[in-house]
Amino acid sequence: MPRSRQPNASPSAVPAIRTAYQQHGVRSFYQQFGDIYRNPHEPTIRAVLGLAVAHWSPDCGRVLDLACGSGEVTLALQELGVQAIDGVDPYTYKAYAARTGRRAEAYTFEQIAAGALASRRYSTIVCSFALHLLDISRLPALACQLSLIGDSLLILTPHKRPQLKPEWGWSCAGELVAERVRARYYLPSNERSEVSASADLD
Numbered sequence: 001m002p003r004s005r006q007p008n009a010s011p012s013a014v015p016a017i018r019t020a021y022q023q024h025g026v027r028s029f030y031q032q033f034g035d036i037y038r039n040p041h042e043p044t045i046r047a048v049l050g051l052a053v054a055h056w057s058p059d060c061g062r063v064l065d066l067a068c069g070s071g072e073v074t075l076a077l078q079e080l081g082v083q084a085i086d087g088v089d090p091y092t093y094k095a096y097a098a099r100t101g102r103r104a105e106a107y108t109f110e111q112i113a114a115g116a117l118a119s120r121r122y123s124t125i126v127c128s129f130a131l132h133l134l135d136i137s138r139l140p141a142l143a144c145q146l147s148l149i150g151d152s153l154l155i156l157t158p159h160k161r162p163q164l165k166p167e168w169g170w171s172c173a174g175e176l177v178a179e180r181v182r183a184r185y186y187l188p189s190n191e192r193s194e195v196s197a198s199a200d201l202d
Helices: 015-024 026-036 040-056 072-079 093-100 107-113 136-151 191-194
Strands: 065-066 085-088 124-130 151-159 170-178 181-188
Touching: 040 065, 040 072, 040 124, 040 170, 065 181, 072 085, 072 093, 072 124, 085 093, 093 151, 107 136, 136 170, 181 191
Parallel strands: 065 085, 065 124, 124 151
Antiparallel strands: 151 181, 170 181
16 A cells, blocks of 8 residues: 655654544545654553553463554563564555564455464563554454464553454453553353453553
């Protein structure tokens, strides 16, 4: 997908996220600024991810950092000792590589929903600050495909959405809230009873 950029752009050139979404639209924003993108909520993301890992102790033997941005989740997981991490993001893979030294694959949500990662298996999938932007009509197919390749799913979101349904392959095993960011931990629908319920860490 073609993307236009300013050749000497820096992270400071990225407009405020909410304003940019309104001005450009979500997809167009990431097409234009993906190479220099930085999530302004990175300190909160790192803090909430650390709380989630400590609270639920997900298996991090092999992690998919879905919609990996510029590496916020990957860098935080590395600090926790996790090394087997695959990053995926169709717009920010250059920013991810620049910060983490790792290559990110450029699959879209639509491609993943269609089975682009079907041959893989992950112990945990982490998706931070991304699924709430996906049109609700596209969410069931993506969630179902993720349930076929992942043993657990951790979603970090600044909103109440998304909320996955058991018929999409996932049941919510718990939620915690810190600094106005929600972490939801999902297991395959038939494993709902194996993890304790929610916590509020505000």
